[in-house]
Amino acid sequence: MMFDFTAKMICNYDESKTPEKLKENYSAFLSGLISFPLNIPGTSYWKCLKGRERARKTLRNMLLERLASPEREHKDIMDFIIQEMKKDDTIVTEEIAVDLLFGLPFGANETTSSTLIFAVQYLGSHPSALAEITREHESILRNRKQKDSGITWEEYKSMSFTMMVVNETVRMGSILPSIFRKVDKDIEIKGYTIPAGWMVLVSPPAAHFNPNVHKDPHVFNPWRWQGQEPTSGSNALMGFGGGIKLCAGVDFAKLQIAIFLHHLVTKYRWEVIKGGEVVWRQSTGPIFPNGFHVRISEKTK
Ligand code: HEM
Incomplete structure (x- = not known):
């Protein structure tokens, strides 16, 4: 899709x-x-x-x-x-x-879709986060003047908790296990020198799961992003890369994810039937060998 x-x-x-x-x-x-x-x-x-x-x-x-x-x-x-x-x-x-x-x-390809699978998984297994994001989107619907209109830009910009969920999903999901950078001048770091011309393999998950950067890094906790600028490229969040090669589709991807989650949490409920296991490959990032099967039903009004 x-x-x-x-x-x-x-x-x-x-x-x-x-x-x-x-x-x-x-x-x-x-x-x-x-x-x-x-x-x-x-x-x-x-x-x-x-x-x-x-x-x-x-x-x-x-x-x-x-x-x-x-x-x-x-x-x-x-x-x-x-x-x-x-x-x-x-x-x-x-x-x-x-x-x-x-x-x-x-x-x-597969970046936004894998992130969405993780979002559905994490939200499904964290009821308080699911309740909070549902509250945010239901309140958007309640306050909408023209009931049958689509999501407006103002509504999108008001989705602060959703953006925290996206950040937390990208942090824990780490779609790209590594990114490459070429060293253009000698770099001194912790007593070592990385010579100009070398390739450096940067590992976003190493920062994402570093307990000095994130408290309880293995816990899905969107609230950890509260009050922080929803920045896409920082030492705390490298899921969209960083610097001049920051993901060119970051805003588009966030918008797609937010719109998907809006419809999912306001109109539907879901239960996991089977699958969801993740295997990380260096070449492809996460893959779901058994898929992730959910049964979706419409919410009754
Ligand atoms: C959740 C979804 C996404 C994630 C996690 C993601 C992640 C990343 C990462 C980590 C990089 C940096 C790679 C590097 O530094 O070597 C990158 C680059 C890039 N991404 Fe994304 N991406 C996503 C969605 C998208 C979408 C939807 C598009 C296009 C519509 C896109 C287009 C690009 C392009 C063109 C670059 C290369 C930028 C450059 O080299 O200047 N990405 N992405």
Whole structure:
């Protein structure tokens, strides 16, 4: 659902209306992303390269089609990229445009959906947090002037507890077990020198579960973020990365999660049927080998 929605926002892509299988190609690309580089048919690496090639081809064809019929507006990210391409002093070539279009669904793939699974799990097993977030969203509905309107920007900005839940979920969920940085000048740290040119593997969970940074780090406690600026990149919360390579989709992801939780807690209740076990892989982050099965029922008014 998250992939389909994001692909629609990026390039109005609708899998049901095309024979191209963008999602399938992304999955192939992702599953071979960190694999032994043996490029012969059948290996994960080969599938990864093929997935990337096919997904880029689909996106390039869509871009070229749109460039050929500029009169139609789609109001998606591809339209913005095309506007940039047409500027006189542009640096956005066709290659860069395809890279941008390819990179965004990649960043959005499985990050937001895994975070949502964790949010549903954590809330389901912490009744006080579930009660608090439900109170926040029911109060939004109660105070809404036009009852059948969608969520407004003001309502979204008032979701302070929800943002604490997102932070806490990202802290405990740590979707990306590691991120890489290149050292551009010698760094002295605790008596060691990391020489310029080295790669450093930064581990967000090491900060997220450090008891000197977070009291009782293994406890799901959204209230620990109370009164703190809901910052996305800090030493306490590195789930969205940090610095100049901070997640480009952080605000979009938070918005998606908040909207999903709004509908979930105001309209539905759920019980876990089976699954939910998590395995962390360096290449893919968390995976749920047995899925996470819940029975959802509508709340009675
Ligand atoms: C809960 C959901 C998400 C999480 C936890 C997450 C996490 C991250 C992290 C940790 C990084 C930094 C990687 C690094 O430093 O090497 C990153 C980068 C990035 N993310 Fe996300 N992400 C999420 C959702 C999204 C979404 C929805 C999009 C796109 C719509 C997106 C697009 C990107 C892009 C383009 C980058 C690269 C930024 C750059 O290199 O300048 N992410 N994300």
